[in-house]
Amino acid sequence: MKKDYNLYELTKMLERICQAHPIVGNFLTNVYQLGETDNITYPVVALTLNNVTRRENTLDFSLNILYADRLTDNRDNTIAVQNVGITILLEMLNLLHNHTNVIVPADYQIIPFQEQFADNTAGVYVPVILKVPNYVGDCTWIDPDCIECQA
DSSP states (O other), X not given: OOOOOOHHHHHHHXXXXXXXXXXXXXXXXXXXXXXXXXXXXXXXXXXXXXXXXXXXXXXXXXXXXXXXEEXXXXXXXHHHHHHHHHHHHHHHHHHHHHHSSOBOOXXXXXXXXXXXXXXXXXXXXXXXXXXXXXXXXXXXXXXTTOGGGOO
């Protein structure tokens, strides 16, 4: 059965997807953690939450989902790392689209990069808006002083 997700549940679901993936070594909820520590197990998938938009029927989570892996000293594996990253991000987004209530846009860009975090890395990231059904605000809590909740 498909269900509805809030930010915490969406993040945990993405983490479970990464943990189950045979290639992904680590999942980070903050891309800046890549620059803060030098003992990261690569390859890594990391998230950055840009914003959340409440719409009439959905919550829209604007995220950057990043895939990164270490480069060799001469960086000759850059294209290979980016190619694997594209495949993994496509697999993740397709899984969300096909097996959950998360609405994934039909079109999105996957952007390659090379970056110096704690390690020399390359990879790809996708800025994407994931939409989930919105039932927040249906007065799921009771407060006798809340005018909107009174009959």
